[in-house]
Amino acid sequence: MEQGSNRITDDHTRSEIDEDYISKLPDELLRQILTIHPLDSGSKAVALFTGLWNRPYIKHGGxxxxxxxxxxxxxxxxxxFDENNPLKMPRKLEVHxxxxxxxxxxxxxxxxxxxDFPKGYQEFPRQFGWEIVLNTMDLAHSSPYPFSVKxxxxxxxxYLSCELVSSLINKFRYVETLIIEKCDGLRSLRVEGLAKLTSLSVLDCxxxxxxxxxALELNTLRYSGFLCWFSLENLLYLKNVxxxxxxxxxxxxxxxxxxxLLRAIRDVSVLTLHGWTFKEVFGPLLSSKHNEQHFNFSKLEELWWIDSCMEDHNIKSLFHFLKFCTSLKRLFISIVTRSYSKSCERECSTKVQKGRLRKLKVVKMEGFEKEEDIILFKxxxxxxxxxxPRIVEVRKGRHDRCLLRIPKHQASAKATKSIKFKFSYKFVEEVEDSLSSKHPHMP
Known part of the structure; x- marks a missing residue:
């Protein structure tokens, strides 16, 4: 009888253990407990098993x-947030x-x-203008909030939500990076950052x-979308565009x-540009006699060039641009078949002074279908x-390959079977280096 009684007690205890009381506690109470309690393995398990740090906190606005x-x-x-987030995990809030x-x-x-304004507001695609003023000196010293957003x-x-957002961000202290994306109906954008704003991205509007x-201290500017009119004022430190x-x-x-815009990006050190943009927008400006003689991207060290193909007329267009890049050290070419291209071809002169690219050390090429196209470009x-320069072929999912020029007697007949090259070449897989990782400028 005593043995049976013990079995009943054990079963009852096990059922109590198996029942999940912790997950039934309110989320905010769990958060407070984890914040003030030392984070041992048990505390971490509570947060992970209850999904606490993945669940959004829901606030009903009415x-x-x-x-x-x-x-x-x-x-x-x-x-x-930074001080009271023991698991170093993101937090989410939904305001209904x-x-x-x-x-x-x-x-x-x-x-x-x-x-993010994901639902409801998208039912109203009315066009609107948006003016954003960041980091004003008066508000920076008298912000009602004891925090800053970096x-x-x-x-x-x-247009319905921009007033809410503008009023809020006017009160933030020293926003350094601003990203604006997928704002349907946004017709005109004005951003003023009097201090500390170093990076601005405007994407897919x-x-x-x-x-x-x-923005006096802006260092990085990224834009993705259709060609629009730009006015860039007082950008004293712009380096990456x-x-x-x-x-x-x-x-x-x-x-x-x-x-x-051309003058504003003249002194950048890193530039990403589409081939069609140069041919149709900047090319005619740089083709003037004055610019041909006096204009240079004298500080440009890294160029990311996006094009639909590398046929002869596109190569000429790229070479025409390279004439102005006397300090270029690294050239990255990405062939994106879905990129915009125009059927008409603008003739570009490729008569240049020899040694104009004497600092160029490496050319990385991605998206080329044929080895012959890479060799012809070289x-x-x-x-x-x-x-x-060193020519590197970037291949997704495989090791990069370096194109080497080799003596004629080492070349196979297959290498020169279809096209007559001036030299013989071979591709050699190379160990991944700091240039092999995908750059954020690549599409």
Missing amino acids: ATFNIQDFESVIGDFLVG CSKGLFITASLEMNRKLNL TLKLTSVN VDLKSVYVE KLDFKGPGFNHLVHGLYNP EHLMEVFNVE
């Missing part, structure tokens, strides 16, 4: 949700408003805030027609409107510029 409510909710979400509208905020370490990413903002930027123009944004190009480069 029909009368206004700017002050929005700022208060986001402010409470941000305060003390009326009529099914809601805002998603996610917060990561190092003060990175993402604000990286701010804004997704799917439209399909209706955008004009961008005005004034990506102009990923997917195609023309206007029926008729007025080349003179892009002279200010021989054109040698003929026009009298340089022979």
Whole structure:
């Protein structure tokens, strides 16, 4: 009888252990416990098994949700995050408003805030202009919030939500990186960063027609979308620029409107550009007699060139641009078949002074279908510029290969069977180096 009684007691204890009481506790109580309790393996297990750090905190704003409510909710979400996040995991917040509208905020370490307006607001694609003023000196010293946001990413903002966002970010102290993406209806954008703003990205805003930027300390500018009008003022430290123009944004190009943009990027050290953009936008400007003689990208060391192919007319266009790049050290060419191209060919002169690219050390080529195209490019480069940098073929999922020139007696008949080259070559797999990793400028 006693033995049976013990078995009943053991079964009862096991059932109590198996029942999950912890996961039934409110999320905010669990968060507070984990914040103040030393993080041993048991504490970590609680957070992981309950999914605490993956579940969004849901806040219901209601029909009368206004700017002050929005700022208060986001402010409470941000305060003390880095200090009170023991697992170093992102946090999510959903703010539900009326009529099914809601805002998603996610917060990561190092003060990175993402604000996304994924539903409801997208039903209203009305066009709008947006003016963003960041890091004003007065607000920086008198911000009502005891925190700063270092990286701010804004997704799917439209004319209904831009007022909420603008009012909030005016109060942030020293945003260093601003990312604006997928804002349907955004027609014109004006960004002013008086201090500390060092990086700006404007990505995939399909209706955008004009961008005005004034940021004294801006170092990096990335744009992806259709060609639009740019005005870049007082950019004293601009070094890294990506102009990923997917195609023309206007029926008729007025080349003179892009002279200010050309001057603004003149002193950058890293540049990403589409081949068609040079041919149709910058090429006519640089072809003037004055620019041919006096204009140079004298500080450009790294060029990322995106094109639809490397046929003869595209090579000539690239070489025409390279004439102005006297300090170039690294050239990256990416062939993207889906990229915009135009049937008409603009003739470009490739008559250059020998040794103009004497600092060029490496050319990395990605997306080339035939080995012969890479070899022909190398021989054109040698003929026009009298340089022979290291040529590397980048292959997705496989090791990179280096193109080597070899003596004729070592070459196989197969290597020169279809095309007559001036020299003999072979491709050799190389050990991955610092240049082999995918660069953020590549598409």
